[in-house]
Amino acid sequence: MKMRRYATLLGLLLVVSIVLSACGSGGSSEQGGSDSNSFKTAMVTDTGGIDDKSFNQSAWEGLTKFGADNDLKEKEGYDYLQSNSASDYATNLNRLVQSNTDLIFGVGFKLAEDITKVADQNKETHFAIIDSVVEKDNVASIVFEEQQGSFLAGVAAATKSESGKIGFVGGEESELIKKFEAGYVAGAKSVNKDIEVDVQYAGSFGAPDKGKLIASNMYNSGVDVIYHSAGGTGNGVFAQAKDLKNNDPEGNYWVIGVDRDQYDEGQIGDNNVTLTSMLKAVDVAVADVAQKSKDGEFPGGEIVSYGLKDDGIGIAETNTEAYTDDIKAAVDEWKQKIIDGDVTAPTTDDELKAYVDSL
Amino acid sequence: MFSSTKFNFIIPIISVILGLVAGAIIMLIFGYNPILGYQALWNGVFDSPFFMSETVNRITPYILTGLAIAFAFRTGLFNIGAEGQVLVGWVAAVWVGTAIDAPAFIHLPLALLAAAAAGALWAFIPGILKAKLGVHEVIVSIMMNYIALHITNYLIRSVLTDNQETTEPVKQTASLTNDFLIGLTGSRLHLGFIVALLMVLVMWVILERTKLGYELKAVGYNQHASNYAGMKVERNIVISMLISGLFAGLAGAMQGLGSFGNAFTNTAFSNLGFDGIAVALLGGNNPFGVVLSASLFGFLKVGSLNMSTAGVPNEIIEIVIALIILFVASGFIIRWALLQLKKGEKK
Numbered sequence: 001m002k003m004r005r006y007a008t009l010l011g012l013l014l015v016v017s018i019v020l021s022a023c024g025s026g027g028s029s030e031q032g033g034s035d036s037n038s039f040k041t042a043m044v045t046d047t048g049g050i051d052d053k054s055f056n057q058s059a060w061e062g063l064t065k066f067g068a069d070n071d072l073k074e075k076e077g078y079d080y081l082q083s084n085s086a087s088d089y090a091t092n093l094n095r096l097v098q099s100n101t102d103l104i105f106g107v108g109f110k111l112a113e114d115i116t117k118v119a120d121q122n123k124e125t126h127f128a129i130i131d132s133v134v135e136k137d138n139v140a141s142i143v144f145e146e147q148q149g150s151f152l153a154g155v156a157a158a159t160k161s162e163s164g165k166i167g168f169v170g171g172e173e174s175e176l177i178k179k180f181e182a183g184y185v186a187g188a189k190s191v192n193k194d195i196e197v198d199v200q201y202a203g204s205f206g207a208p209d210k211g212k213l214i215a216s217n218m219y220n221s222g223v224d225v226i227y228h229s230a231g232g233t234g235n236g237v238f239a240q241a242k243d244l245k246n247n248d249p250e251g252n253y254w255v256i257g258v259d260r261d262q263y264d265e266g267q268i269g270d271n272n273v274t275l276t277s278m279l280k281a282v283d284v285a286v287a288d289v290a291q292k293s294k295d296g297e298f299p300g301g302e303i304v305s306y307g308l309k310d311d312g313i314g315i316a317e318t319n320t321e322a323y324t325d326d327i328k329a330a331v332d333e334w335k336q337k338i339i340d341g342d343v344t345a346p347t348t349d350d351e352l353k354a355y356v357d358s359l
Numbered sequence: 360m361f362s363s364t365k366f367n368f369i370i371p372i373i374s375v376i377l378g379l380v381a382g383a384i385i386m387l388i389f390g391y392n393p394i395l396g397y398q399a400l401w402n403g404v405f406d407s408p409f410f411m412s413e414t415v416n417r418i419t420p421y422i423l424t425g426l427a428i429a430f431a432f433r434t435g436l437f438n439i440g441a442e443g444q445v446l447v448g449w450v451a452a453v454w455v456g457t458a459i460d461a462p463a464f465i466h467l468p469l470a471l472l473a474a475a476a477a478g479a480l481w482a483f484i485p486g487i488l489k490a491k492l493g494v495h496e497v498i499v500s501i502m503m504n505y506i507a508l509h510i511t512n513y514l515i516r517s518v519l520t521d522n523q524e525t526t527e528p529v530k531q532t533a534s535l536t537n538d539f540l541i542g543l544t545g546s547r548l549h550l551g552f553i554v555a556l557l558m559v560l561v562m563w564v565i566l567e568r569t570k571l572g573y574e575l576k577a578v579g580y581n582q583h584a585s586n587y588a589g590m591k592v593e594r595n596i597v598i599s600m601l602i603s604g605l606f607a608g609l610a611g612a613m614q615g616l617g618s619f620g621n622a623f624t625n626t627a628f629s630n631l632g633f634d635g636i637a638v639a640l641l642g643g644n645n646p647f648g649v650v651l652s653a654s655l656f657g658f659l660k661v662g663s664l665n666m667s668t669a670g671v672p673n674e675i676i677e678i679v680i681a682l683i684i685l686f687v688a689s690g691f692i693i694r695w696a697l698l699q700l701k702k703g704e705k706k
Contacts, residue, residue, distance in 0.1 A: 047627075075670070079667075081664060081667060082664070082672075084660075084663075085629065086623070086629070087416075087417060087618060087660075090413070091661060095403075095410070095664065095665065098409070099668075110623075113621070113623075121545070173516075173522065175522075203509075204626050205626050206627055
């Protein structure tokens with residue numbers, strides 16, 4: 001009796017260990033030492049992870065593209081470390097420093113604090129921070145002209161709107177999100193000076209329930225286009241628009257997505273509520289800075305800004321049914337004005353007020 | 360035969376081993392190499408003094424939240440509100456740390472005290488509601504977590520700063536960081552672990568060496584019997600929650616005065632309080648057991664960050680942790696299996 005039990009246990013252990021060791025020998029041969037002369041870059045994600053369908057994913061696509069362009073191997077030439085909590089940022093940044101990474105990206109303004117500290121301690125390593133400014137000689141700050149894209153989103157919304165009322169849903173109130181709001185309102189007023197813009201903040205980027213509630217109130221009050229800049233909270237806006245569209249396929253319930261093309265989020269049956277999306281090409285920026293750094297032109301200490309001009313910011317044209325030719329024409333017209341410098345999209349409340357007064 | 364104290368010791372250890380083995384099997388199923396994965400996990404911590412001290416930093420708040428939950432458990436309460444108590448403690452510590460000018464020997468204790476008081480206050484509310492009105496502390500403390508999250512966000516954004524996401528760093532006089540330790544390891548290693556270990560002793564002394572501890576435990580075992588024996592049940596419930604919240608508040612101070620040196624707005628919970636539940640469970644609600652299980656948690660969390668160098672997604676460690684907890688929680692199965700083996704031996 002006792003023998004049989006132990007025999008089964010032993011057998012199980014044996015099987016597990018054989019399988020384990022078989023795998024062990026297979027994988028280890030790939031672990032070659034990396035050439036100390038070759039360029040190595042890596043990024044530290046914020047808590048979203050590289051499959052967040054948003055910011056981090058876009059950054060990783062940029063690095064992957066950079067790797068492909070330069071025949072670099074993943075893990076050796078380019079890599080990422082994932083952060084599961086705010087405590088992980090410093091650990092991850094330091095790990096990359098210690099593994100002799102030449103250029104380290106911090107994805108998102110949440111890493112700014114830690115990048116500042118780590119960059120101070122490691123002056124030979126180059127860093128880049130996305131969506132924030134860190135004033136250090138070995139840090140490049142990558143920012144986007146979100147107000148330009150938001151301006152065009154406003155143009156599209158005002159052209160599309162039949163009720164003369166449009167909405168904006170923000171995540172947390174901050175300087176960054178203010179750029180979205182100011183640009184959007186300015187763009188809408190540029191097309192229709194009397195348009196009403198309902199601006200509301202959910203207080204969180206991760207509260208889809210709140211986003212849904214705000215959207216519900218807005219659509220009820222006659223708003224027919226909502227631009228969200230609220231991360232996960234924006235999913236609630238989409239959910240509400242889709243609910244309404246489902247019950248009333250002829251109604252006007254439009255959402256403008258943010259950061260990446262959110263066309264897929266808007267699909268409900270045969271309809272799609274995504275009018276367009278404000279595109280923020282983090283991938284373009286990341287690949288660009290990595291390339292510059294590899295070529296020895298690292299923009300250390302500089303603020304590198306990406307806007308409409310260099311395709312760092314754009315407007316999605318996926319929903320051809322809703323995004324009609326006259327919208328496209330209006331958007332293209334204003335886009336050209338911004339690129340030519342005839343129009344400057346506002347970034348703050350004060351600038352917005354001055355802009356609206358000048359109309 | 361095993362005695363029950365032996366079981367308390369053996370079940371967590373077996374659970375950890377089973378959890379790691381199950382993690383290895385999962386890695387195999389998904390085509391990853393578990394040996395390389397676990398090697399990277401190990402190296403992620405023991406590669407250099409830097410990461411070892413990062414791990415200590417990570418362990419420190421886990422010990423304190425573990426103590427908070429364990430203390431409440433021992434007295435028959437389930438303080439699921441440790442998360443919120445951590446947040447208010449964090450902000451309270453940073454507030455005192457940034458707003459006041461004082462020499463270090465006053466400033467630092469004052470900041471720690473503020474954190475402890477804030478945590479205790481946050482736990483007092485579910486405690487008093489439970490004692491006076493019989494409202495279940497789980498419900499109230501869960502809701503208190505959300506209140507804490509949003510209040511601390513508001514305080515950081517509107518009171519401590521002018522619409523910023525991050526506060527100023529705490530003044531050096533209130534900081535737990537220590538130049539000697541920083542010079543030694545190059546990391547953010549701070550003196551918080553001393554505070555945490557002190558609190559371990561405090562919990563042990565209260566529970567095992569004082570009349571108060573005896574009463575608290577008695578209330579935990581059986582309220583009615585304690586009442587009949589002349590103990591003040593209501594008062595003991597409140598005291599127990601206060602002490603539990605105090606530990607959790609200090610965990611927040613470890614972050615605010617040590618690892619981060621500031622406070623920042625959170626869109627989601629830090630999970631320190633929730634992980635504390637698992638730490639306490641794995642540590643058998645014993646203060647010294649909590650140190651061991653917090654160490655394991657810190658080790659797994661920091662080490663897992665290195666696993667992607669072996670091509671293994673670090674989420675696997677979350678699965679391993681969950682499995683360990685599952686095995687601990689179903690400890691009776693392990694107990695039964697061990698007894699069966701023993702029985703077989705006797706025949």
